[in-house]
Amino acid sequence: MDFNEEQIQRYSRHILLQDVGVEGQEKICNARVLIVGAGGLGAPIAFYLAAAGIGTIGLIDGDTVDLSNLQRQIIHFTEDVNKPKVLSAKEKIERLNPDVKVITYHKLFTSENAFDIIKDYDFVVDGTDNFPVKFLINDACVLAGKPFSHGGILRFDGQTLTYKPGTACYRCLFHAPPPPGAVPTCSQAGVLGAIAGMLGTIQAAEVLKYFTGAGDLLTNRLLSFNAKSMEFRTINVHPNSNCPVCGKHPTVTTLIDYEQAVCEIKR
Amino acid sequence: MAITVNGKSQDVGAPVSLTELIRQNNVAQPDMVSVQLNGEFVLRENYDATTVNDGDEVDFLYFMGGGSVSL
Numbered sequence: 610m611d612f613n614e615e616q617i618q619r620y621s622r623h624i625l626l627q628d629v630g631v632e633g634q635e636k637i638c639n640a641r642v643l644i645v646g647a648g649g650l651g652a653p654i655a656f657y658l659a660a661a662g663i664g665t666i667g668l669i670d671g672d673t674v675d676l677s678n679l680q681r682q683i684i685h686f687t688e689d690v691n692k693p694k695v696l697s698a699k700e701k702i703e704r705l706n707p708d709v710k711v712i713t714y715h716k717l718f719t720s721e722n723a724f725d726i727i728k729d730y731d732f733v734v735d736g737t738d739n740f741p742v743k744f745l746i747n748d749a750c751v752l753a754g755k756p757f758s759h760g761g762i763l764r765f766d767g768q769t770l771t772y773k774p775g776t777a778c779y780r781c782l783f784h785a786p787p788p789p790g791a792v793p794t795c796s797q798a799g800v801l802g803a804i805a806g807m808l809g810t811i812q813a814a815e816v817l818k819y820f821t822g823a824g825d826l827l828t829n830r831l832l833s834f835n836a837k838s839m840e841f842r843t844i845n846v847h848p849n850s851n852c853p854v855c856g857k858h859p860t861v862t863t864l865i866d867y868e869q870a871v872c873e874i875k876r
Numbered sequence: 877m878a879i880t881v882n883g884k885s886q887d888v889g890a891p892v893s894l895t896e897l898i899r900q901n902n903v904a905q906p907d908m909v910s911v912q913l914n915g916e917f918v919l920r921e922n923y924d925a926t927t928v929n930d931g932d933e934v935d936f937l938y939f940m941g942g943g944s945v946s947l
Contacts, residue, residue: 738941761940768940781917782937787908792939831937842883844935849917 610635628823636820643667643730645718647694650760651736652684653809659702659709668695669714681802720864723749733757740786741867747779751854758812762800767808768833771815776828781849786867877930894923910937
């Protein structure tokens with residue numbers, strides 16, 4: 610890949626980095642990343658990956674922009690209310706960086722389409738707010754041998770884990786989703802808007818580290834933080850032999866659509 | 877005796893079961909928390925039978941949603 614003058618200028622602050630350089634930037638520009646959820650986490654993830662020049666960004670989200678989203682989902686603007694989130698996000702990405710090819714899926718990520726969609730990408734980012742889809746992303750990526758970044762936020766807290774084949778997966782930590790409604794989501798319990806930015810940018814940095822090979826990924830480490838105390842902590846984890854999907858005796862061998870809490874379903 | 881819970885030192889008198897430790901730490905949804913004892917995950921059904929001893933490190937891992945509602 611030969612960069613033109615404009616690209617050299619656009620990506621100069623990456624190229625200057627010893628750990629990235631022209632070679633790393635080329636890898637970024639050739640990368641294909643799927644972002645599941647174009648909301649609170651998906652917004653900063655998409656913005657930073659687009660700015661970084663990720664070659665292809667896939668966005669899947671079946672939702673439309675709601676006024677209550679704008680407190681944190683910074684890729685959507687006031688005039689986007691009622692617009693499909695994937696289209697609103699695509700428009701911003703293209704204005705930010707026309708080098709990026711954006712593929713949108715205005716639909717739900719389900720057991721039916723998961724494998725078919727992720728096969729076209731090198732890395733998957735979880736930007737969803739519900740457990741059925743978080744587990745679906747995990748299982749699809751583990752079974753397909755695809756790296757992904759898990760992210761979750763609630764109230765003043767955030768947590769993230771990066772998965773590569775052979776490292777601890779989300780199910781190693783949490784065997785199965787909580788029963789519908791047992792654990793609140795942002796839409797039920799609230800979230801400080803900036804938390805989405807804090808966590809989403811960490812996930813975006815992990816994606817860029819993955820493609821450039823810079824530093825150490827959050828594999829086998831769960832990063833969690835609380836914004837009230839502003840304390841960050843990484844908990845070392847390792848592949849769990851009892852894990853239902855990647856353990857010694859897997860019970861999850863096909864994809865499952867878990868039940869969603871009724872109050873989360875958009876009416 | 878002193879143990880470490882989520883990275884912080886905690887004094888808990890005598891050895892306690894994981895179930896009791898979870899209760900003492902006011903874990904909001906005890907049946908939802910994942911527990912690591914000295915870096916190893918403990919199966920939920922073993923919380924009662926697992927004893928936390930002096931110097932042990934315990935991590936409570938919580939479910940966290942967040943981001944976008946796709947449904």
